[in-house]
Amino acid sequence: MTIAQDKTRVIYPDCDGNPMSDNTKQFRWIVVIKENLEILFADNPDVFIAGDLLWYPQEGNNRIRQAPDVVVAFGRPKGDRGSYRQWEENDISPQVVFEILSPRNRLKEMAKKLKFYDQYGVEEYYIFDPDRLDFHGWLRNPDGTLGVIEQPENWQSPRLGIRFELQDEQFTIYHPNGDRFLTPTELAKQSESQRQEAESQRQRAEAAEERVRELEARLRELGGDRDNEET
Known part of the structure; x- marks a missing residue:
């Protein structure tokens, strides 16, 4: 049996x-980060973003894998996938990874994840613990290894352009334009508010046009009255 034939028999x-996720708080942060990144890169067809997707970096080995809470791969098209099989993605490894901690996570487990992401080419790795309000980050150094970000509490992602802020016992993520990352509920309310404002503007414009038409009609009437008086 050849190596190529053996690889085709591997199930991923x-x-x-x-x-x-293990709780609502962890799930909420996963959704907030994933969905806001989707919005941020909505117009770029070559940025793939996913949540809780298995990543297989090596063809032929289904035991080497991780499922980041949020993963971003630049240079890969959007679209549905059952898993991220790197050899089918032009051998491009995801560049940015987020992990949202839960009480179930253990130090040994997180150490293994850090080693995996370091080994397989992640450029930026972020960990947020919503219970303890701890935020940590790693950035790939010129020597090719992931190094700790010394002040992650006020840090801008080189790849994503987003900014993280941890102060006054509150963790906030900002879009490059300064807008805060919103929850799906907040996004829906914002969309409805914008829709209502657009509808109000439309109604005001129609009312103004109607007043102009009424004024033009009145002026025509006045002009006709003057003509009658002069004859």
Whole structure:
């Protein structure tokens, strides 16, 4: 049996049997980060973003894998995937990874993840613990290794352009334009508010046009009255 034939027999499961999140707080942050990044790069067809997606970096080995809470791969097209099989993605490894901690996460587990992301080419790695309000980051150094970001509490991602702020016991992420990352509920309310404002502007414009038409009609009437008086 050749190596190529052996590789075709390997099955790469789309699920590792682990839950996406352990609690509502962890799930909310995963959704907020993933969805806001989707919005940020909505007009760029070559930025792939996913949540809780298994990443297989090596063809032929389904045991080497991780499922980042949020993953961003520049240079890869948007679209649905059952897993991220790097050899099918022009061998491009995701450049940015987020992990949102839960009480179930252990130091040994996170150390293994850091080693994996370091080994397989992640450029930026961020960990946020919503219970302890701890935020940490790693950035790939010129020597090719992931190095700790010394002041992550006020840090701008080189790849994403977003900014992280941790102060006054509050963690906030900002878009490059300064807008705060919003929850899906806040985004929906914002969209509805914008829709209502647009509708109000439309109604005001129609009312103004109607007043102009009424004024023009009145002026025509006045002009006709003068003509009648002069004859």
